[in-house]
Amino acid sequence: AKAKPADLSGYTRVKQQLVQPPYAPEHEQVATGGPKIIEVTMDIEEKLMVVDEDTGASIWALTYNGSVPGPLIIAHVGDYVELTLRNPASNAMEHNIDFHASTGALGGGGLTHVFPGEETVLRYKATKPGVFTYHCAPGGAMIPYHVTHGMNGTMMVLPREGLKDKDGNPLPYDKIVYVGEQDYYLPRDENGEFKTYEAAGDDYADSVDAMRSLVPTHSVFNGAAGALTGEGAIKARVGETVLMVHNQANRDTRPHLIGGHGDYVWETGSFGDAPQTGLETWFIRGGSSGAAMYTFRQPGVYAYVNHNLIEAALLGATGHFVVEGEWDNGLMEQVAAPRPIAS
Amino acid sequence: AKAKPADLSGYTRVKQQLVQPPYAPEHEQVATGGPKIIEVTMDIEEKLMVVDEDTGASIWALTYNGSVPGPLIIAHVGDYVELTLRNPASNAMEHNIDFHASTGALGGGGLTHVFPGEETVLRYKATKPGVFTYHCAPGGAMIPYHVTHGMNGTMMVLPREGLKDKDGNPLPYDKIVYVGEQDYYLPRDENGEFKTYEAAGDDYADSVDAMRSLVPTHSVFNGAAGALTGEGAIKARVGETVLMVHNQANRDTRPHLIGGHGDYVWETGSFGDAPQTGLETWFIRGGSSGAAMYTFRQPGVYAYVNHNLIEAALLGATGHFVVEGEWDNGLMEQVAAPRPIAS
Amino acid sequence: AKAKPADLSGYTRVKQQLVQPPYAPEHEQVATGGPKIIEVTMDIEEKLMVVDEDTGASIWALTYNGSVPGPLIIAHVGDYVELTLRNPASNAMEHNIDFHASTGALGGGGLTHVFPGEETVLRYKATKPGVFTYHCAPGGAMIPYHVTHGMNGTMMVLPREGLKDKDGNPLPYDKIVYVGEQDYYLPRDENGEFKTYEAAGDDYADSVDAMRSLVPTHSVFNGAAGALTGEGAIKARVGETVLMVHNQANRDTRPHLIGGHGDYVWETGSFGDAPQTGLETWFIRGGSSGAAMYTFRQPGVYAYVNHNLIEAALLGATGHFVVEGEWDNGLMEQVAAPRPIAS
Numbered sequence A, B, C: 001a002k003a004k005p006a007d008l009s010g011y012t013r014v015k016q017q018l019v020q021p022p023y024a025p026e027h028e029q030v031a032t033g034g035p036k037i038i039e040v041t042m043d044i045e046e047k048l049m050v051v052d053e054d055t056g057a058s059i060w061a062l063t064y065n066g067s068v069p070g071p072l073i074i075a076h077v078g079d080y081v082e083l084t085l086r087n088p089a090s091n092a093m094e095h096n097i098d099f100h101a102s103t104g105a106l107g108g109g110g111l112t113h114v115f116p117g118e119e120t121v122l123r124y125k126a127t128k129p130g131v132f133t134y135h136c137a138p139g140g141a142m143i144p145y146h147v148t149h150g151m152n153g154t155m156m157v158l159p160r161e162g163l164k165d166k167d168g169n170p171l172p173y174d175k176i177v178y179v180g181e182q183d184y185y186l187p188r189d190e191n192g193e194f195k196t197y198e199a200a201g202d203d204y205a206d207s208v209d210a211m212r213s214l215v216p217t218h219s220v221f222n223g224a225a226g227a228l229t230g231e232g233a234i235k236a237r238v239g240e241t242v243l244m245v246h247n248q249a250n251r252d253t254r255p256h257l258i259g260g261h262g263d264y265v266w267e268t269g270s271f272g273d274a275p276q277t278g279l280e281t282w283f284i285r286g287g288s289s290g291a292a293m294y295t296f297r298q299p300g301v302y303a304y305v306n307h308n309l310i311e312a313a314l315l316g317a318t319g320h321f322v323v324e325g326e327w328d329n330g331l332m333e334q335v336a337a338p339r340p341i342a343s
C-alpha cells in the first residue's frame, strides 16, 4: 500500500534565501498568515579550509553551502520545509541530511543519500518548536567523520506566536547571532605536526584513529579559530537584544558570555518549554542546538566562550561581541584603578 | 539505644519477578491498593563476556543477575523494596549495593557487603519519585572498578498516580525499554590488542590505569556492542508510546532517537518535576538514570544513540527500534528521490 | 563623555568578613533593611600546595585569600559588592578578577588587572539571583592557567526574600557547605612522576601542554585530595538542612551525595528559577556554580562525590559528611546482616 500523498492545500509556497553564518535569513518572529511551504536549497561543498592560521592546521571540510556550520534555516511550527539538496559532480563523497527537527526515516537521512552529481528533494513538517541540529549521516563511522568535518547546522522552528517567557509575555529579539561550535580531530604525523591531505576523504583512516581519543585538537566557532574575533567580531549596541543560537552536533559545550548573562535560555533548544533565566553559563548537549537571549547593558568587548577555558583559549572556542553605547557606573564602576598598595 | 523497628502494618508483601533488560518487570503504572513491600532477589554473577564481537574484546563482567545493566526494579512512592542479595560461593569478589533511591548508610552500601558464599537482606522505603541508579560500591578504587565492569542498574519509583505532564494530565506508556549504557576501560597490551584474563579481578591493576585516562575503550548499550541491534533490536508500532529508561552509572551521555524525539523527558530522572518537552537530545548525568517518552509516528528503523557520534559509531553506543505501521507523507515526503542534478 | 557617577544614596555600607571554605561568611538569608554596599577585601596569594599527600604531587597555586577555592562572598539582589583586590609585591604574576555575577567590562576583568605591588577597587551591582563563579582571567592561555591553578570561587546573590520553592514557600537552610572542585593538570616528567618547580609561573609551558589533553591529573574538593575527609569532614545532624554550594570554574562535574539526595537543586545556580526536586545527581556546567539543599534524615557517613566514580576515587573528588542522630528503620533496615547463603 503506497502512502497517501500529503494534503498541501492551504499552504503558501515561499523561498527562503539562506545566508552565511553568523547571520540569519530574513524571517518573521510572529507568523503572519497561514502555514507555509518554505523552499530552501543547499549545495554541498567539499573544500580545503585552514582552521587555525597560527599553525596552518587545515581540513578538507565537508559543508552545506560552503560554510561551517551550514546555514540557519527558519520556519514556524506547522510549516513545511522543502529542501533541495545538491551534491555537485565535482565532489568526491556521498552525503545526505538528518534533520533533528523532522519525524521519520532517520530524520530524512534515509531518503536523501546523494552521490556526486545527484540532487534530491525532501519535504517535512516542523511539528516541534525549538532550535534543532541537522547534519550529514551517511552511515557507520562516516557519520562522525562527516559531522566532525563541518557538515552540520541549525534548523530553527519558532512558535507561530514567537518566543515567550514562562508567563506568556513576548520575548522579541533585535537580531540573531548564529554560532556553530565545531570539534575537529586533526591527525598528526610522527613529529606531532598536523598532516595535510590531497583530497576530501583522504584523511578518513587517520581521522577515525584521532576521533577514537574523544579529545579534539580544535573546538572552534564558525569553522576556524578567530572566525568571530577581529574582523569577524559581532557588533551590537547597548539596549539591543540578541538571540544567540549555538549548534554543537557532536560534543557537549557550555557557552558563556564574559561580562554578560543569558537573560533567557533554552538550553535544550526546546521553545515549547519555559526559558531558564539569569544564567551565567549554559549547557549544550552534544548533538543539539540551544539558544540564549541577552540585552546588552554596557558598552565594550564581550567574549563569548565555551567555558571550559582550555577549549576557549587553546582549542579556539572564543568569539567577540563589540558593543557600543554609554557606560553605566550604576552597574559597575572602577572605584580605584590599579595603583600601588596603600600601606 | 537501638533503633525502633519499622512499623510495617498496613503493608502488603508482593514478590517482583525480575527480568532481563531491555524488558521491565510486570507492574502497575497507577498504584492500586495500599503501600507494598516489594520483595526482589538478585544473584551476583561474575562472568566472562565478549563486549565487541568484531575485535573479540572481552571483560570479566561483574553483574547483578547476569546482565549488564542489572535488572530494572519497579516500585511506587511509599512502597518498601526488600532485596535479598546473594553472592554465590563460586564468585571471587566481595560486592554490595548502593541504591540512589534510598536514604542512609551510603544508599545501603554500608549494610550489604557480601563475600562469596554470603547473602544479606536490605529493606528501604522509596520516598522520591523517579528513576535512580543502583550500583556496587565496595570502597575506594573498587567502586569505579565494579561499576565499569557492569555492576549497575535502575530502580524506578513511580508516583502512585502514575506519570503526569506539567498540567497534571496522565502520561501512560505502552511499554518500557530499559537501556543501560556501559563505559568499559579495557586494558591493551603493548601491541594495542585488548588483553584477556584468567579470572574476575585479574584485570584490576590494569583497569585502574586504563580508567585514569577517563577515555573509555567502549560505551555500549546493554552489555555489548550490538546488543540492541539486529536480533536485539526493539520492536514497536506506529502509535505506540514507549518509555525509554536510560541508566549511566558513571559517565555523562546524551541519548537521541534518530528520526524521533523525546516528547516528554525527565532528564534528571525525577518524576517529581514536570517533564521537558519536544527534545532532540537529552542529557544523562554520569551516575544517574533518566527517562524519555515517545509516541512513534512513522514506520521504519530508528537508531537510538549517544549523540557523541564518535561514541555511537566507534565505541558501540547504538541501538535500533524497528517500527511497523503506515508511512505519513504529511510528516515527511521524499519529493524527489536522488537523481542527476538538473542543469 | 564621561559616564555619570553612580547614585549611591540610600545604600548602607557594611564590611563582610570573608572566611575560609567550606564555611560561609555571616549573612542574612532574608534581607532586612534597604540595599547595601558590601565591602570585601581579597589578597592574592601565590603558594606552593601539596594536592595529594599520597604522591606528594604539588602545585604553585594561585589563590584569592590563600584558599582553593577563593572565599564565598554573599550579597542580596540589589546590593553592591565593592571589592578591594590586592596583589602583594611578594607575588610573581599579574592577576585580575572576572565576576560572572556582574555586568560589563569582562565581568570586571577589564578593570582589575593588578601587577605585584598593586591594588584596585571595583564596585558592581548584583542584579541576578544565584550562585556565580568568579575567577582570574588575565588573557589568552593565562586564563585557563590561572583558573586551573586554583584562582576561582563563588559569589552568592540571594533573593532579598530568601530562597523559595516553586510555589513560593520559603526554603531556609541551617548552614552552607561551600565546595570548590578544582581540576589540576600537573605536568609529569619522562618517568611519569609529577614535576616540581621553583616558583609560581615556572610550570607555565608544561601546564599548557598538560591542559591541552583536557584530561586532568586531579579533580579535588577544596584544594587537595582529602581536604573534606577525615579531619576536614563536614559535621551535621539529622534534621539539619544544608545548602551545598558547588563551584567548578572550568570543567563539568556531577555532584552526588551517597545515601542522600538533592531535595532542592539549582543546577545552573540561578535562584530566579524554581529548584528541581528529588535529584540523585546534579550537573554543574564547567564555568559555573550550582547549589543543592538537603535535610539529613539518617545518621552516619555520607560521601559527597563527583559521580564520575573514577574522578571520585582516583582523581580525588570525594568529601565526607558525618551526621549524628538516631537511625530510622522506617527508611532503611538491615533485615538480615551478611550471613552464609541459605541453601
Ligand SMILES: [Cu+2]
Pocket: A062, A094, A095, A096, A136, A137, A138, A146, A151
Ligand atoms: Cu556528508
Ligand SMILES: [Cu+2]
Pocket: A098, A100, A133, A135, A287, B256, B258, B307
Ligand atoms: Cu543527529
Ligand SMILES: [Cu+2]
Pocket: B062, B094, B095, B096, B136, B137, B138, B146, B151
Ligand atoms: Cu561488585
Ligand SMILES: [Cu+2]
Pocket: B098, B100, B133, B135, B287, C256, C258, C307
Ligand atoms: Cu552512586
Ligand SMILES: [Cu+2]
Pocket: C062, C094, C095, C096, C136, C137, C138, C146, C151
Ligand atoms: Cu591570577
Ligand SMILES: [Cu+2]
Pocket: A256, A258, A307, C098, C100, C133, C135, C287
Ligand atoms: Cu568565566
Ligand SMILES: [Mg+2]
Pocket: A094, A113, A138, A139
Ligand atoms: Mg550510505
Ligand SMILES: [Mg+2]
Pocket: A225, A226, A227, A228, A229, A230, A231, A232, A233
Ligand atoms: Mg578573526
Ligand SMILES: [Mg+2]
Pocket: A130, A131, A132, A133, A268, A269, A270, A288, A289, A290, B280
Ligand atoms: Mg535543540
Ligand SMILES: [Mg+2]
Pocket: B094, B113, B138, B139
Ligand atoms: Mg569493603
Ligand SMILES: [Mg+2]
Pocket: B225, B226, B227, B228, B229, B230, B231, B232, B233
Ligand atoms: Mg545485535
Ligand SMILES: [Mg+2]
Pocket: B130, B131, B132, B133, B268, B269, B270, B288, B289, B290, C280
Ligand atoms: Mg535519576
Ligand SMILES: [Mg+2]
Pocket: C094, C113, C138, C139
Ligand atoms: Mg593582561
Ligand SMILES: [Mg+2]
Pocket: C225, C226, C227, C228, C229, C230, C231, C232, C233
Ligand atoms: Mg582529610
Ligand SMILES: [Mg+2]
Pocket: A280, C130, C131, C132, C133, C268, C269, C270, C288, C289, C290
Ligand atoms: Mg551559577
